[in-house]
C-alpha cells in the first residue's frame with residue numbers, strides 16, 4: 001500500500017472508503033479546546049452505537065407495559081433473548097451458532113469454563129499462560145489451581161516473550177516438550193493485550209493436541225478485531241468480553257464458545273443453573289436437570305436483558321458492515337498509522353506490535369532520550385487523542401475501522417508530534 005504524509009491524502013482515503021458512513025452510527029466524546037476527539041481506545045472501551053439507547057429503551061418499555069409477561073410476549077421474548085446474539089457471534093468467531101452463548105462477564109466465563117475444562121488428574125495438572133498475561137486471567141488460572149488443592153508457584157507455567165516483547169511459537173513448543181505431559185490446560189489470548197500481537201491460534205491448538213492438553217482462548221482483544229475460525233481450529237473453549245471492539249458498553253454481557261465435540265449431553269461435568277436447563281421443560285420445575293442443547297447448557301441465570309440490549313445493537317452493525325470488509329479497512333488504517341509513525345518518528349518512537357501479526361492496535365514505546373514517556377501520554381490526552389497507558393512503558397492506540405477515519409490517523413500523527421516536542 002502506498003501512503004503519503006498529508007491531510008489531503010488522508011481526506012482522499014476517507015472519500016474512497018466504502019465503510020466511512022458507519023462512523024455516523026456512533027457517539028463520539030466531546031471536543032477538548034477546539035480539538036475533536038481522536039478516539040483510539042476501542043481496544044479498551046468501544047464507542048456507543050446510537051442504536052444502543054433505542055434497544056435499551058425498547059426493553060424498558062416492554063417491562064413497563066407488560067411486566068412479567070415480557071418473558072414470553074415482548075417483541076424479543078426475554079426467555080430466549082440470548083439466542084438473538086448467537087448468529088452474529090458465531091459469524092464473528094467462526095463457530096456454529098450452537099457452540100456460542102452470550103452470558104455473564106469475561107472473568108466469570110473463564111471460571112465457568114475452567115470448572116469444566118481444567119480437571120487436573122495425576123501428574124497432568126499444570127496451566128500455561130503467557131508471562132505478560134492480563135492480571136484477571138492470571139488470577140483466575142492461579143485460583144483454579146488453588147481450588148484443586150495445588151500450588152500455582154509450581155503449576156502455573158509461563159510462556160515468556162523475547163526481548164522484543166513478542167511471543168514465539170518455538171518457545172511454546174520447547175516449553176511443552178518439557179512440560180506437555182504435566183500440562184492440563186493452555187489459557188492464552190487470541191490477541192495479547194499489551195503488545196497487540198495476534199497469536200497463532202491454529203498453531204497453538206495443533207501443539208496442544210500433540211501433547212494431549214486442553215486449550216482455552218481469551219478473545220477479549222480478538223473478537224471484532226481479527227478473523228477467527230474457532231470451529232475449524234478446534235480449541236476446547238473460548239471466552240470474550242463485549243465492551244472492547246464489540247462496542248457494547250461498560251460491563252456488557254460477555255460470550256463463550258465451547259467446541260461441538262464437547263456438547264453431547266453428559267460429556268462434561270459442568271456447573272448448572274436453571275437457565276442451562278432445556279427451555280421446553282424449564283418451567284416444569286423438575287428436580288432432575290434436563291440439559292439445554294449446545295453451549296446454552298453453560299448458562300446459570302436468566303439473561304440480564306437491560307445490559308444485553310446494547311450487545312444486540314452492536315452486533316447488528318457488525319453484521320451490516322461485515323467482518324472481512326472491516327478487517328480489510330483495518331489493515332489499511334492501522335497500516336497508515338504505522339507508516340506515519342515510522343516516517344515521522346524514526347528512532348524516537350518504536351512500535352513493538354509485530355507488523356505481520358497485528359489487528360487494530362499499535363503499542364508504542366517512546367525512545368527519545370531524556371523524554372518522560374508518561375508526559376508524552378498526558379500531553380496526547382490533553383490534545384484529545386484518547387489512547388491508554390499500560391505499565392511499564394507502553395502507549396496503546398487502536399484505530400477502529402467501524403468508526404475511525406484516515407483523517408483521525410493523520411490528526412493523531414500531528415498531535416503525537418506536538419506531544420513529543422512538548423515533553
Ligand SMILES: *Cc1c(COP(=O)(O)O)cnc(C)c1O
Pocket residue numbers: 105106107108134136137189193218220221241
Ligand atoms: C479486558 C480483559 C479482561 C477483563 O475482564 P472482565 O471480567 O471483563 O472485567 C480480562 N482478560 C483480558 C485478557 C482482557 O483483555
